[in-house]
Amino acid sequence: MKVRVYYEDTDVGGVVYHSNYINFCERARSEMFFQHGLSPHQENEFFVAKHLEANFIKPAVFADILDIDTKVIKLKNASAVLHQTITRDGEKLFEMNVTVAYLKNKRPAKIPDNMKEFLSRYL
Amino acid sequence: MKVRVYYEDTDVGGVVYHSNYINFCERARSEMFFQHGLSPHQENEFFVAKHLEANFIKPAVFADILDIDTKVIKLKNASAVLHQTITRDGEKLFEMNVTVAYLKNKRPAKIPDNMKEFLSRYL
Amino acid sequence: MKVRVYYEDTDVGGVVYHSNYINFCERARSEMFFQHGLSPHQENEFFVAKHLEANFIKPAVFADILDIDTKVIKLKNASAVLHQTITRDGEKLFEMNVTVAYLKNKRPAKIPDNMKEFLSRYL
Amino acid sequence: MKVRVYYEDTDVGGVVYHSNYINFCERARSEMFFQHGLSPHQENEFFVAKHLEANFIKPAVFADILDIDTKVIKLKNASAVLHQTITRDGEKLFEMNVTVAYLKNKRPAKIPDNMKEFLSRYL
Numbered sequence: 001m002k003v004r005v006y007y008e009d010t011d012v013g014g015v016v017y018h019s020n021y022i023n024f025c026e027r028a029r030s031e032m033f034f035q036h037g038l039s040p041h042q043e044n045e046f047f048v049a050k051h052l053e054a055n056f057i058k059p060a061v062f063a064d065i066l067d068i069d070t071k072v073i074k075l076k077n078a079s080a081v082l083h084q085t086i087t088r089d090g091e092k093l094f095e096m097n098v099t100v101a102y103l104k105n106k107r108p109a110k111i112p113d114n115m116k117e118f119l120s121r122y123l
Numbered sequence: 124m125k126v127r128v129y130y131e132d133t134d135v136g137g138v139v140y141h142s143n144y145i146n147f148c149e150r151a152r153s154e155m156f157f158q159h160g161l162s163p164h165q166e167n168e169f170f171v172a173k174h175l176e177a178n179f180i181k182p183a184v185f186a187d188i189l190d191i192d193t194k195v196i197k198l199k200n201a202s203a204v205l206h207q208t209i210t211r212d213g214e215k216l217f218e219m220n221v222t223v224a225y226l227k228n229k230r231p232a233k234i235p236d237n238m239k240e241f242l243s244r245y246l
Numbered sequence: 247m248k249v250r251v252y253y254e255d256t257d258v259g260g261v262v263y264h265s266n267y268i269n270f271c272e273r274a275r276s277e278m279f280f281q282h283g284l285s286p287h288q289e290n291e292f293f294v295a296k297h298l299e300a301n302f303i304k305p306a307v308f309a310d311i312l313d314i315d316t317k318v319i320k321l322k323n324a325s326a327v328l329h330q331t332i333t334r335d336g337e338k339l340f341e342m343n344v345t346v347a348y349l350k351n352k353r354p355a356k357i358p359d360n361m362k363e364f365l366s367r368y369l
Numbered sequence: 370m371k372v373r374v375y376y377e378d379t380d381v382g383g384v385v386y387h388s389n390y391i392n393f394c395e396r397a398r399s400e401m402f403f404q405h406g407l408s409p410h411q412e413n414e415f416f417v418a419k420h421l422e423a424n425f426i427k428p429a430v431f432a433d434i435l436d437i438d439t440k441v442i443k444l445k446n447a448s449a450v451l452h453q454t455i456t457r458d459g460e461k462l463f464e465m466n467v468t469v470a471y472l473k474n475k476r477p478a479k480i481p482d483n484m485k486e487f488l489s490r491y492l
Contacts, residue, residue, distance in 0.1 A: 012133035
């Protein structure tokens with residue numbers, strides 16, 4: 001998935017505001033679902049981030065086109081760990097591991113089979 | 124209501140990103156409700172912006188403390204027009220008129236009496 | 247230009263947060279420049295929004311793919327007025343007129359010829 | 370430092386969008402400086418986030434008033450590690466460790482003495 005850096009993503013430091021890399025990764029996770037005809041969000045069921053660990057390696061700037069790559073590194077019944085990287089022309093700018101948990105009516109729940117099958121392809 | 128300008132509010136131009144003034148005004152509208160023990164949002168009932176007209180007069184910058192002032196200039200059964208200004212040390216940076224409509228189950232609805240009474244104090 | 251609605255664009259009302267339509271339009275204006283090999287932002291020269299008037303017609307929701315259309319309706323030496331609409335499957339959700347002014351070292355300046363020429367194609 | 374949750378901070382899940390907790394923590398770090406008559410950002414010198422590790426424990430919702438607490442847990446010449454927590458009525462919703470580095474003209478630089486002295490009070 002590709003993301004363009006617009007004004008709204010930058011800050012007075014002239015670079016992308018730190019938490020926006022995390023937003024870009026979230027867009028990529030959602031887009032994975034959309035691309036497979038699925039949605040990460042249904043009425044009272046959806047994924048939430050539970051933990052994340054991120055490295056800010058080099059800054060992205062206005063007008064950059066960034067590549068976001070997502071791999072599933074752990075897939076359990078009710079949660080998954082994903083490794084996501086953001087690169088610009090092949091140079092890594094950002095990476096993070098994020099643990100997402102599946103919630104149904106605000107409680108941890110089993111990831112539905114079709115979603116699990118789809119996620120397993122990114123392992 | 125006072126708002127501090129943080130990194131997230133600025134952009135690479137070194138000033139507050141244009142639509143964030145509109146967000147600051149929305150915070151002030153919500154805060155008006157909170158300060159009166161009310162909420163602008165209940166289950167399936169809330170206000171939505173229908174129209175706005177804004178003037179960007181002077182830019183605010185990182186670390187600024189801004190004052191947001193809100194007046195009700197029209198109050199109807201299902202909608203209201205508010206005039207909001209953002210000033211810094213008395214100097215006007217931004218102003219807008221925003222029309223908000225009350226929705227109940229996604230349809231236009233009468234503004235509840237207690238809300239209307241409270242809004243009428245800002246006329 | 248197409249924009250996907252992600253989590254970050256929505257709010258607790260279940261729809262796109264009002265000022266994000268304005269951000270989507272800003273992305274589209276920047277993208278117009280990028281697509282022509284230009285940038286709306288150079289060191290100390292860039293466009294700023296001076297005035298906008300917006301109508302929120304129907305809400306967009308999570309996962310929507312939106313089309314943003316931009317027309318130049320007035321083109322002067324140091325400013326321009328653009329009309330932008332956001333549609334979903336041909337249905338208009340949002341429209342605005344925005345006046346942008348060109349700044350050089352924080353002062354109003356003549357829009358460079360190559361930019362003016364390019365903008366004139368959207369008249 | 371206290372932060373109110375407004376519409377813009379929430380998403381369609383009805384809770385605060387995950388990366389906004391990280392923004393709230395950044396506001397608190399900036400505010401620490403402001404409260405001591407300092408600024409985290411000067412011309413070509415400022416702090417940037419290099420690494421963060423975050424736990425999303427419980428969600429915050431619209432209208433919540435959150436407390437953000439910041440402690441310095443490591444203070445080196447050119448960087449610092451801070452531990453930040455977000456609580457609501459004493460209940461912990463979020464915590465993170467963030468490593469910030471000092472940059473001068475885009476290169477790692479020694480944290481100025483007055484800033485170091487001030488940060489050491491949060492150890």
